[in-house]
Amino acid sequence: MNLQQSLVQEFESLLGASVHFPQEYKVALAPLCEHLEAHALRTPTERQARLIAHINSKFNVNRDGIAKVYAHAASRGLVFNFHEKNLIQAAFDSGDQSAFEEAISKASSKEGLVDALCRLFAPASPAETISYFRGEVEAPSKLRAEQGDRAIGNEALLSAFSAFVFSAADQEVLHSYFDSTYSAETYERAFWLQLRQLHPQLYSRERTLDIAKIDQELADSCGSLEELRSAVFAHVSTSYQELENHGHLAYWIEPIVVEGRNITWEICSDIMLFAEKHDEVKLKNAYFRAKQIESETVSHVPDVDVGQARFDLANEGFTYKDTFVCAPSPTSPAGSESLLLLFQKNKRDETIIPCPACRTRDVHGNSYSSLGVRSWECRNSLCPDRSKYNRGKRYSFKAILMQEAIDEVESYIPPESVRKWSRDVQTERTIYDATEMLIRHYSLHGDGVALFGVDAPSDSLGRRFLSHGRINTADGNSSAGFFESPWFQRYALPSSAQESKENASSTTIQRLGSLTMVCGNSAMVLQDWPENYFDGAVTSPPYFNAREYSQWPNIYCYLRDMLIIAQGCYKALKPGAVYLYNIFDYFDNERSVVFSAMGDKRLILSAYTVDIFRRAGFHLSGSITWDKGDIEGKRGFNAGNFSPYYQAPFNCWEHVLVFVKPPAVETTDLSSALPAILRAQPVIKMVKGQNTYGHTAPFPIELPNLLRALMPKGGRALDPFGGSGTTARALDGYAAETVCIEQKEEYFELALKLFDSHRMATTNVAT
Ligand SMILES: C[S@@+](CC[C@H](N)C(=O)[O-])C[C@H]1O[C@@H](n2cnc3c(N)ncnc32)[C@H](O)[C@@H]1O
Structure with missing residues (x-):
């Protein structure tokens, strides 16, 4: 019996199911098995244990058992962070009691609690996992869009089989097969290190965060709202060009009065508009529905001049994230608040990213997970990380970067900072508090942070500061052109x-x-x-x-x-x-x-x-911040994750714009x-x-x-x-x-x- 036959037999007898292998699958499998035969293989017991762990993890078989652990811990005041949760999940999925005990003991030293939690370690047995999986094969629980017209049960088996074959040897053996540019000398076990070697430009951390202050002094030196707007717009454009992709731009806007009118909210709104829409792009991507948008608009707005409106141009720019309203106190009068405006740069980037799981470059850019964020789908039918029902793995560079932020323990944010800034209505915060929060929440250890008219914190927090002085008032064409643009x-x-x-x-x-x-x-x-x-x-x-x-x-x-x-x-x-x-x-x-x-x-x-x-x-005279209390909660919930890039606050306010x-x-x-x-x-x-x-x-x-x-x-x-x-x-x-x-x-x-x-x-x- 050759390796291919014995792997199939082992898989089918373990799961008590027979798999139908489509012809293309067999064609892909045969040479992989030949490749594996030339290398040291894991024992059948080892690979079967890995398959069981894989199924547990894909189908979240241990969710109830894990939930009991979390609930008991929470009742005793212990909330696990993201890493601890991952360790607990992995220990459950692989049925590894000692890994579980180690994870719990690291998270808490409370007497009695560790023992009590260890007694709750009750992972699914291999027989239970198999029975759960067979249930999914026979009557899948979540068909949704995954199904299409496919025979879904066999797809689940094929997906699990690919993971099983992958577990037959060490990951490098498999990566050397799937990655057409593999070299033993430059191989990295961690995907992001490999990717960094392949595309160093994607990982440049020269400038990942810009923080600028807009205050009365800046407005006075500009002389008028129009001049101030032009200077700030020029700053936004430069920032968009110079920031690393997925980096952040923040403005701290203090109360400003120009010609007797408080213009804090007006400048804030204008920056939002410009930052999001300033880059006009003749977009060729198939998803851009220029023609349909034009015809819908023309039938609703009959006097539109299509020559001027240029529906063939897409407007790109920063992604608006949030505005934190920072009032001196809960009862301060209108006009006394400062605003902290936050954007992220998500610029389309077509650099091909290999599959993080199998490392093939046979991937296609199926769509964008969101505007500006390229998403890829792995086309390798033997990839170990296909979906439950056998769709190719989907991923984006942005998600990989965010994962890396989790892995970097040095960049961890103190929980007090996360709690302090969990709402986007704040009182008693200064520009110093805001700067520290931005650095901790939106950059990584070692990153370059550019400051414009903002003091660097006394503790550098491991970042490099590029101090630029205040926003340049001589910069910028008139902002009027923007407001007449298509x-x-x-x-x-x-x-x-x-x-x-x-x-x-x-x-x-x-x-x-x-x-x-x-x-x-x-x-x-x-x-x-x-x-x-x-x-x-x-x-x-x-x-x-x-x-x-x-x-x-x-x-x-x-x-x-x-x-x-x-x-x-x-x-x-x-x-x-x-x-x-x-x-x-x-x-x-x-x-x-x-x-x-x-x-x-x-x-x-x-x-x-x-x-x-x-x-x-x-004229806009200001805006009252209607604070709705702690509602619409889930979006800001960080699941115990104290890493940069995951700290979206609760959106708890609406505008009451004051026009005169x-x-x-x-x-x-x-x-x-x-x-x-x-x-x-x-x-x-x-x-x-x-x-x-x-x-x-x-x-x-x-x-x-x-x-x-x-x-x-x-x-x-x-x-x-x-x-x-x-x-x-x-x-x-x-x-x-x-x-x-x-x-x-x-x-x-x-x-x-x-x-x-x-x-x-x-x-x-x-x-
Ligand atoms: C957000 S609700 C206002 C609720 C209101 N403040 C209250 O407390 O009940 C907006 C209302 O505007 C109405 N509406 C939308 N377009 C309108 C229009 N062109 N003319 C008049 N009413 C309109 C909608 O039917 C809806 O009832």
């Missing part, structure tokens, strides 16, 4: 309201006390509304494609509609009136490049909004009227998963209540996206009239009903 020609057109007037007649108006409820589309309703009518406005618009009532083909169409409504509000507001606009930079696909999940990202809706409102004529129709009324001092941070619980009325409130996205009453301090008592207020009419209830007894415009009849009715109940309740209280 991106904006796709929606930000000067002419307004395109819709035909015929539909306007479908508007219904109903009055109830101080509420004027209008059922209709704000774009049209506001066209006909008297000018200079309202003393203030507050709203929460639809967030692009977030809900059943807010669906647009792409971001351009959405922004076009929001611009028209902003123009309508501008016209209907009195000069000096304040307009509060609640918006959230949430995760979705803006459908400006690709429609699949690879286009999902943090949308910069607040930055788009600031720009379209400026175009409508408004100029000229501003001198007597309205926004900072004394408004807080920097408004803590309010979101409205969630759920019973057994059902929304009992009647509207899917009401805002808490604390938001429209803010308007009371910003408009005269007895004045008129507007909410152009009225929803359930929260604004009218908030302002009842203060505003003489609140006009809520709502296009959905169901919400129009709901708003009237809720307002009626509110009036009954307030009358009852009064009597």
